[in-house]
Amino acid sequence: MNRTLNTVYAWLLLLPAMVLLVAFTHYPALATLWHSFFSTPKGRRPAVFVGLENYQAMLQDPVFWRALINNLWFALGTVPVAVGIALLMALWVNRGLAGRGFLRLSYFTPTILPMVAVANIWLFFYTPQYGLLAQILQFLGLPGPNWLGTKETALPALMIVSVWKEAGFFMIFYLAALQGVSPSLREAAMLEGASRWQYFRRVLWPLLMPTTLFVLINALINAFRLIDHVVVMTHGGPDNASTLLLFYIYQIGFSFWDTAYAATLTVVLLVVLGIIAAIKFRWLDKRTHYQ
Amino acid sequence: MNTSVQPPASRGPAASRDPSASRGTRVLKSSNPRESGAWLDTIGAWLLGLIWILPLLYALWAAVHPPAYATRFDLFAPWTLDNFTRAWEAAPFPRYYLNTFMLVTMVLVAQLILSTMAGYAFARLEFRGREFLFLLVLLQLMVMPDVLIVENYRTMSWLGVRDTVFAIALPYFASAFGIFLLRQTFKTIPRELEEAARVEGASALQILLKVYVPLGKPTYIAYGLVSVSYHWNNFLWPLIITNSVEARPLTVGLQVFSSTDQGIDWSVITAATLLSAAPLLVAFLLFQRQFVQSFLRAGIR
Numbered sequence: 335m336n337r338t339l340n341t342v343y344a345w346l347l348l349l350p351a352m353v354l355l356v357a358f359t360h361y362p363a364l365a366t367l368w369h370s371f372f373s374t375p376k377g378r379r380p381a382v383f384v385g386l387e388n389y390q391a392m393l394q395d396p397v398f399w400r401a402l403i404n405n406l407w408f409a410l411g412t413v414p415v416a417v418g419i420a421l422l423m424a425l426w427v428n429r430g431l432a433g434r435g436f437l438r439l440s441y442f443t444p445t446i447l448p449m450v451a452v453a454n455i456w457l458f459f460y461t462p463q464y465g466l467l468a469q470i471l472q473f474l475g476l477p478g479p480n481w482l483g484t485k486e487t488a489l490p491a492l493m494i495v496s497v498w499k500e501a502g503f504f505m506i507f508y509l510a511a512l513q514g515v516s517p518s519l520r521e522a523a524m525l526e527g528a529s530r531w532q533y534f535r536r537v538l539w540p541l542l543m544p545t546t547l548f549v550l551i552n553a554l555i556n557a558f559r560l561i562d563h564v565v566v567m568t569h570g571g572p573d574n575a576s577t578l579l580l581f582y583i584y585q586i587g588f589s590f591w592d593t594a595y596a597a598t599l600t601v602v603l604l605v606v607l608g609i610i611a612a613i614k615f616r617w618l619d620k621r622t623h624y625q
Numbered sequence: 626m627n628t629s630v631q632p633p634a635s636r637g638p639a640a641s642r643d644p645s646a647s648r649g650t651r652v653l654k655s656s657n658p659r660e661s662g663a664w665l666d667t668i669g670a671w672l673l674g675l676i677w678i679l680p681l682l683y684a685l686w687a688a689v690h691p692p693a694y695a696t697r698f699d700l701f702a703p704w705t706l707d708n709f710t711r712a713w714e715a716a717p718f719p720r721y722y723l724n725t726f727m728l729v730t731m732v733l734v735a736q737l738i739l740s741t742m743a744g745y746a747f748a749r750l751e752f753r754g755r756e757f758l759f760l761l762v763l764l765q766l767m768v769m770p771d772v773l774i775v776e777n778y779r780t781m782s783w784l785g786v787r788d789t790v791f792a793i794a795l796p797y798f799a800s801a802f803g804i805f806l807l808r809q810t811f812k813t814i815p816r817e818l819e820e821a822a823r824v825e826g827a828s829a830l831q832i833l834l835k836v837y838v839p840l841g842k843p844t845y846i847a848y849g850l851v852s853v854s855y856h857w858n859n860f861l862w863p864l865i866i867t868n869s870v871e872a873r874p875l876t877v878g879l880q881v882f883s884s885t886d887q888g889i890d891w892s893v894i895t896a897a898t899l900l901s902a903a904p905l906l907v908a909f910l911l912f913q914r915q916f917v918q919s920f921l922r923a924g925i926r
Contacts, residue, residue, distance in 0.1 A: 337751065343829065344752035351743040352758065354799035359765045362776030419673075426670040431663060435668050439910075442917060446909045447681070448858035450876045451898040454883050455680045458687075458891055464696045466683065498677065502912035506921045536640070559771055562860040566880060580772060580861075587775045588865055596775045603772055611767040 336406035366600045374594040381594065398599065400574045400578075401582040404489055406577060411489075412496045412591060417549050419501040421542070424508030427535075429593045441502040453566035456495045457482075460567075476589040488568050490575040495563050500556060511545040551614045558606055579603050686702040687895040695891040697907075708896035715893065717870050718900060721878035727790050728863075728874050729856045735798040736852055743799075744807025745833055749819070765801035777906055781866055784788045788872050797856065803848055811837055837858065847919035854916075857905055875901040 370388055372381040392398050458531060459466045460481040468478035481491045515538065523533040537572045556582055561581040564570060570577030570585065577585075580603060587596030687695045688709065694702040712718070714741075717800075747759055770777060777796055786792045814837060822832050838845075860876045867873045873881070879901045882896045899906075909916050 340750055341754075343751035343923065344746040344750040344755070347742040347746040347750075348758060351739040351799045352761070354739070355762065355801065356781065357764060358770050358777055358796035358799070359768060359773070359801075360761065362770075362773040362780065363768055365776045365779075366773065413642070423670075423673065425671075426666060428695055429663070429666060431667045431670050433667075433671065433674075437674045438917070439913060440674040442913075443678065443681060443906075443909070444906050445859075446854050446916065447902050448860070448876050448879075448905075449831065449894060450858075450860045451879050451902045452680055454879070454894055454898050455684050458683070458895075459680070466696075469696070498680075502677070503920065510921055555767070559769070562876075565861070565864070566884075583772075584774065584861065585867070587778070593775055593779070600775060604768060607767055607772070616766075 347543075357467055360541065363604060366597045366604065369594055369597040370488035370601050372594055374592050384594075388594055391595065392598050397574050397577065397582060400600075401570075401579050402602070403496045404575075404577055405558060405579045408489065409498075409554060411493045412500075412557055413550060413621060415493075415551040416497045416553055417504060417546065419497065420549065421508050421546075422500060422510055423505040427505070428509060428512045441500065441505055444499045445503040447499075449560065449562035449568055452499065453495060455565040456498075456563075457567050482568050482576075483572055485572055485575040488572060492563055492567060492576055495555075495567070497558070499563075500553065504553065507545050507549055508542065511542050515541055521625045545618055551617075554610050555607065558603060558610075579606070635828070650657055668897065673764055678777070684895040684899055688899050690892070692890060692892040695895075708892040709900065711892045712897040712900060716878060716882040716897070718875075718878065718897070720870055721875045721901075723729075724872060724878075725857060725874040725876075728793055729853045731794045732797050732856050733849060733852050735794070736800045736803050739799055740803030740807050740848075741833070741838060743804045745811055745837060747804065747808040748811035749816075762801045762804050763823060766805070770796035771862060776810075777862075778865060788867050788869055790872055790874075792866045793859075793872070793874065795796050796862070798840075803852070806844055807841060808850055810841045814840050844922070846915070847922040850916060850919040854905060 371383060372387060373384045373387075382471075413443050423437075427438050427441070431437065443462055462468055462478060462480040465478075467481065471478040473585040479487060481487045481508060501515070520533060523537055525579070558579060561578050563582065564578055564581045565584075568576040570581055579599065583599045583603065586592050587597060673813070688696070688702055691705050691707065743762070747755065747762075753857065781787045781792045781795075784792075786795070786873045818836050818840075819832055822836050827835065858876060859874075863874050863877045864880065867877060870878075879897055882897055
């Protein structure tokens, strides 16, 4: 085939995918930016250009700051813990302990369950007085707070659900990486008299570094993208103590119908995702070849 | 779902280009013998395992016992399937099932067709603008439709398809992730096979359907499982774009059901919860290894 014909054929093959991709990813991303410079149309009053007014309002909006700071804490709290537990799970499953089949099953199962469904179950765990956690604490003679109704505990309670949901998924990437580690490395380390910790710290950990970075990036994206449990469990409350950025966008956009302000908030979220993308390309893709 | 690119340094056997099954299953087998101190690890691993499965076990407990036992754990509590019947009758679950089934089917079929075409073009054709277009595709891995809810809602209103299963599915038809996966797979297929087919007079379309698609089967299965799981469980976008029973998928139906209709009847809520997750859960229990492999294969590329 000559080159021109090839190009026509290729573009025809790509046309449907590219049209939809642009329509629901690139166009809305740009439209978000565009609409953030306009006011929200109300009734017969059309949207008018307001420059940076929405951004000024955002900077003075305490709920926005609350949501952003909450989200940063949420990421900081869930990402390292989920990744750490995932690594631990992988090391355990990989070691061939008794009942490995059960362990793998129980670690991985949360991954395939709908977040909405499991959030409902966790809701019961956290219920004051007769929830599971409250019952256990009562049994031990300890006072059980209203986990989801208290400002200090609402966000951490959601973080636990996130860690529980995601750790098993990240585990399988570590498992795959561990399978690639040659057993002779371990034997050599043992011959040199290295302890298990030294073997882990000096041999395994550096070898697993690329997997760790890969998992970290994905966990970070999820921390800003998944809010199903917020909708089900706290609705951002109490007093916005557990609101996250995307949840606030959802509230502004679909409870208050302030689409211009929702667009402005979305720009911030896109910037956050852009920063994560930049980190990803800086750290990870330097060594990745799209052959 | 997981949509990034794994650096080559961490590629274990599972990430290898070889799609053969024997390699795939080896991932989950251990190579290390037991050793001293194993009992401590065993206890720790089991403790974590029990904590991890606890929510599901609790849901099962509450769902198969009368409401009086939902929060009282008694070994001799009577068994019942009443909660499932009550949940089934209290909300239009058959309709929700149908909607979710239509949703995942629609998304999967569209994704497979579009990703195959695009993946082939990126993998095997030389044309002007290839690098630029591929970069556009990769962008979607970072900025997914999930966060662009306000503008996509506007688009759906403009198209006049709001509150339909089609509107839930449409933003996901073109999947950067699927295109990327299939491109990688098609690149590993020897060009000689294509040449041979061409010599025998196969048309361009026949080459794609008779040579590339059959050889990409493991990738199709892996991608299919991940896609179905993702869209079966997807919640926020369907919640926003639907507001009637006729369009709502299971996840949204479950949320509407448990937040408004039920108060705090945990038995019915857990029964409904299990109902909504059951097909995936049963499939997972039956084809556990296939699922884990698929998530791995799909995530790691």
